[in-house]
Amino acid sequence: MHYSPDKVSLADCFARFSDHWNPRIIAELNGQHVKAVKFKGQFVWHHHEVEDEMFLVINGSFTMEFRSHSVTLNAGDMIVVPHGVEHRPVADEEVEVLLFEPASTINTGSAGGERTRTDLERL
Amino acid sequence: MHYSPDKVSLADCFARFSDHWNPRIIAELNGQHVKAVKFKGQFVWHHHEVEDEMFLVINGSFTMEFRSHSVTLNAGDMIVVPHGVEHRPVADEEVEVLLFEPASTINTGSAGGERTRTDLERL
Numbered sequence: 001m002h003y004s005p006d007k008v009s010l011a012d013c014f015a016r017f018s019d020h021w022n023p024r025i026i027a028e029l030n031g032q033h034v035k036a037v038k039f040k041g042q043f044v045w046h047h048h049e050v051e052d053e054m055f056l057v058i059n060g061s062f063t064m065e066f067r068s069h070s071v072t073l074n075a076g077d078m079i080v081v082p083h084g085v086e087h088r089p090v091a092d093e094e095v096e097v098l099l100f101e102p103a104s105t106i107n108t109g110s111a112g113g114e115r116t117r118t119d120l121e122r123l
Numbered sequence: 124m125h126y127s128p129d130k131v132s133l134a135d136c137f138a139r140f141s142d143h144w145n146p147r148i149i150a151e152l153n154g155q156h157v158k159a160v161k162f163k164g165q166f167v168w169h170h171h172e173v174e175d176e177m178f179l180v181i182n183g184s185f186t187m188e189f190r191s192h193s194v195t196l197n198a199g200d201m202i203v204v205p206h207g208v209e210h211r212p213v214a215d216e217e218v219e220v221l222l223f224e225p226a227s228t229i230n231t232g233s234a235g236g237e238r239t240r241t242d243l244e245r246l
Binding site for chain 2: 005006007008009010011027028029030032034051052053054056058064066071073076077078079080081082085098100101102
């Protein structure tokens, strides 16, 4: 098979949008999506019934709050939030984050509400 | 569920090994593995029958060769190599790479041989 994949620049992806809590799909493989997202402020408490989620900080920092404690992540740090675990990302300043999760994952998970994003843009 | 995940520092992971072409598992989610690996030199031509692979450069640069062309990736660049596509990573200097791929993925894919690594270390 001679199909030739091309590369994706994370910097280019993050330069193409400025809104917060609105993930863009930047790659797809094995039924999983890789998404670029900017966080600023406080998200909603939620969990995902079946999907584990991975967050990798590209620029900036944010705190992942859990019911029992919080974890602050800086650039180059990642965290896996297993399905069923309640969490809430909080960013004092804007942070650029890469998400790795099943294509079925909805940003607000079990919580739903006005901050839910579906039909995500593909960069 | 009050289980509290902890973070993983990519810098810490890469500081814990120095050999090349020997991926370490640093996270696991949704049947996928996240691996840290250092490349230096030229790998073997191979493809994966069923697994798509993603490569994200953390430090350094390398070239992904395909049969029809090559793509040079620098820090912050990623590429998805779909299953069935022959490829060969080549790094003039040491490069630190993050891999996202199904847990079933073997580094040499269809090629096998002495550079095959199984029973990967978990960091």
